[in-house]
Amino acid sequence: MTDHDTVSAAECGPAGDLDIPAPPLRGAWPLLGHAPALLRDPLALLAEAGRTGPLTVVRLGPVAAYVVTGPDLVRQVLVTDAARYDKGFQFDALRRLIGDGVGTSRGAKHRRNKRMLRPAFDRTSSRVHARNMTPQIEGFLDAQWDPAADPDGRTAPDGRPVIDAAVDLRVLSMRLITNSMSGSELAADEVMRALPGLLSGIGRRALLPVRALDLLPTPGNRRFDRSLRRVHAVADDMVARERERAAHGDAAAGGGSSLAAWLAAVDEDGTGMTDEQAHDEIMTLLLAGTETTAGVMAWCLYVLARDSELQQRVRLEIADVTGGKRLEPADMRRLELAERVVKEVLRLYPPGWLIGRRAMEETRLGNTRIPAGSQVLVNFYALQRDPAAFHDPDAFDPDRWKSLDQAAVAPYYLPFGSGPRVCLGEMYGMAEIFCVLCAILARYRLEPVPGTTVRPVARTTLHPDTVPLRLTRL
């Protein structure tokens, strides 16, 4: 790469436009480039990329990738020039594994998929789901977290239970999304058996899509293939059961489930959803809707456990808003402090910390020519910690949201993405997070377990590796 400050005739774009190559990120190794740093400490690499400038180039082995951190350029990639990009090679790999649902499909198919799914995840439907969630959450806590019912005897020396919120909330999140989709506890049990194996292997396969590696008959690959087959079978089963239910007019059984709504929906062109498409959407939502919300909830409990005063303020707010009863969907907008806590967690630990795109044609970002086929990485992690928008950006300070100019920070705060690929599950995910936090804080006082360290894991999503907590039943 030439000196980025130098503009020569050779650097001019196709239409003779100015072409200022993006500066390369420091610290590349010979041959390997930034791949070792990306694997060792991806968040430090992204922070450094953000400090280097709005657009920088990293090298992953022989491949150059553009890291986009500037808010204007992020908007260009996600919104104004969205049609020039697809989701890139990770999603080609993912499509082979989970099919062509709303998260992996492209062009007209993506638009149709999203149109058909949207009503099941809009505000009204999310409220219906939220109303069904609280009893399930309470049932889960009774079974898993109540000291008397603690099946694993996971207790601290003082007899109080210790739980790992990172693990348990993933389980809870899987149950909730499966139930919302299918309306069936049975499906949730089956998903629970197969999904963890799938989630743990899929991140590696999407990040490093080398098919030869996946075909080796290693125990890990065999386990993964088994899990994948089982989740596909569960998805097939869910669709078949729902079709049967609908054929017998058994509205009560599946009524209110997302799947029942999709299968009954008819698109603008007069056609409905095929079984294959419904199957692919189930696969997509099981992946997109579990680790994301589970990670956010675990981070929330982590920050609340470390700050007992903040925890108590949130608890009092919940009691005040709900009057000690179950959370009603309409109550959510009155949980102002809880909302600031969740917002701040989403700012510091966005599950979508780094999102890939591929330029389908030659294009430009600002004054830089981006060749067709280039890998573009949107650096949400550093964008949301930009000191130009957030004072003391690495500090956890929920009250900053009281005085922030929302319009001014909006381009720097995109935890659910933006543009045509914006998250489908924002309303649903936020409803789930509020229901879970309210149920937990109303029941337990949370404390960190001394001597334990919580580390961020930046893989498919950014989530905490473990969140051990001591619980006291209130």
Ligand code: HEM
């Ligand atoms: C707090 C929780 C969540 C966060 C922070 C989050 C974040 C995101 C982000 C940043 C994207 C954009 C990806 C891109 O531009 O390539 C996305 C896409 C998506 N999310 Fe979420 N998500 C969350 C929860 C959920 C839930 C609960 C569901 C399902 C019920 C879901 C379903 C999806 C789907 C289907 C897409 C793909 C949309 C498309 O390609 O058009 N998400 N999410």
